[in-house]
Amino acid sequence: MTQATIAVVAPGDMGSAIGHRLVGAGWRVITDLTDRSPRSRQLAATAGIIAVDGLATLAGEAEIVLSVMPPASALAFARRLAAAAGAARPLFVDLNAIAPATAQDIAAALGARGIDMIDGGIIGGPPRGADAGPRIYVAGYGLARLDGLRDAGLDIRSMDGGIGAASGLKMCYASLTKGITALQIEALVAARALGCAEDLHAELSFSQNALVARADAWLPQSCPKAYRWVGEMEEIADTFAAVGLTPDIFRGVADIYRFVEATPLGRETPETRGLAQDAGDVSSILAAALPAAKSD
Amino acid sequence: MTQATIAVVAPGDMGSAIGHRLVGAGWRVITDLTDRSPRSRQLAATAGIIAVDGLATLAGEAEIVLSVMPPASALAFARRLAAAAGAARPLFVDLNAIAPATAQDIAAALGARGIDMIDGGIIGGPPRGADAGPRIYVAGYGLARLDGLRDAGLDIRSMDGGIGAASGLKMCYASLTKGITALQIEALVAARALGCAEDLHAELSFSQNALVARADAWLPQSCPKAYRWVGEMEEIADTFAAVGLTPDIFRGVADIYRFVEATPLGRETPETRGLAQDAGDVSSILAAALPAAKSD
Known part of the structure; x- marks a missing residue:
């Protein structure tokens, strides 16, 4: 059976810890390290996250893309991914600390290219060892597509209210x-x-x-x-x-x-x-x- | 022996409770109720505070004036008192929640008429019954002139730093x-x-x-x-x-x-x-x- 592939962008403290937990549960976890710092490269390598070359490859290989980055970068990243995705249609999960209106802008930018988005928000520190890890609140359509993440040991909590609620x-x-x-x-x-x-x-x-x-x-x-x-x-x-x-x-x-x-x-x-x-x-x-x- | 007289302006929740404690310790406590609400009149009467007619009388009879009012009124009140005091020189104690610069403006307005000021700040709720009451922080010159208030059961705490510190x-x-x-x-x-x-x-x-x-x-x-x-x-x-x-x-x-x-x-x-x-x-x-x- 082929391993399911998920992308985690970017592998900072939170992203690399989430990636590490998914790796431990058998997922193939990839990221794009173009222009990333030596610290991010080190965090990714330690977490068992595989570097791929560029966003087009990332979008083509991943069933799901998790966006975990500083809020000022979130919208620009989603636009770059949408532009690079070509025929690929990964599920985009925005987990960033952004306003509901920013989440809706991201959903619109992705939707224009036919890419579905789930709105998310992370509360709590990075998952470490046997720790339950943070609460990952999610809202939008098709939340069942995240069941694999829940099975991998992430504390995914579904909300009503659509894009922006989380x-x-x-x-x-x-x-x-x-x-x-x-x-x-x-x-x-x-x-x-x-x-x-x-x-x-x-x-x-x-x-x-x-x-x-x-x-x-x-x-x-x-x-x-x-x-x-x-x-x-x-x-x-x-x-x-x-x-x-x-x-x-x-x-x-x-x-x-x-x-x-x-x-x-x-x-x-x-x-x-x-x-x-x-x-x-x-x-x-x-x-x-x-x-x-x-x-x- | 003549009772020492202190003025409390205004007798709201905090002012009337402070006045009541001073009355209990044997002070003669006065206030000016010109234009005050029925609620303030009731609070003053219940506390045993004596109404006097106008600021000139108040300044003439009181050795100490305690100012306890909304911060937006503090400077205007001090100016009105300075103008009404005539030859009287009561010690003015400003206990209001004001910026250090506002306290210095008040000290200057009073000082121009030869009236000394002590800067104060009240932290905690009104003194009730056997309760120790709030901490009343004071700063400035001549803090020993407040020893009578301390003896009356108010928790007066001296600070270094002069006008503005409290x-x-x-x-x-x-x-x-x-x-x-x-x-x-x-x-x-x-x-x-x-x-x-x-x-x-x-x-x-x-x-x-x-x-x-x-x-x-x-x-x-x-x-x-x-x-x-x-x-x-x-x-x-x-x-x-x-x-x-x-x-x-x-x-x-x-x-x-x-x-x-x-x-x-x-x-x-x-x-x-x-x-x-x-x-x-x-x-x-x-x-x-x-x-x-x-x-x-």
């Missing part, structure tokens, strides 16, 4: 987790700049102790991911604006992550980071990088 | 508590509008259960206070902008509370509210009030 859920969820992290960064950096960081820490330890623990656990590991979150926060802003809510909160959250990205903490990688051990380290380093402080 | 602390703290509440309102209302509210609730119950409990506890009781928080969120935006951080998050948070204020939930009072029992009720009612939904 993306909308991801946006709302991420607005809470990454929004709270941005609020904590802004408050703690401002307190440092205003000279009341110790008082704020004492007051929070007394009245909001869960927030202190959360900041220590999450702020150091969030900084190296800030560059990826800028585009995601802008997608959240668009999502909220589309239903009549203010986009300003998440435009501002994007600003916070853009600021973090440009600091020494934002330039570290998840694998090599070490400048900050707790929230106090994070706020000290970021406060020193404030534009106002620079002009002193 | 206000800065209050801004950073409130940005977390009221910011997280606004993020929850926006996410849950958006999910309702996008048709994924049940899925979001299930996912949050699984992976962020503390947020579900927090939303159910806080969202219903926050809506009647939204009108008061709009100005406070704008002061937070100004505070963050002054140190080089984005003001957009809290301009957006102010938009959220402005939106809530105009809904049936925002028009309830803390004493009479009853439309919403949990976060699900809040998001349903607010989603029905969205501009986009109205145009259907």
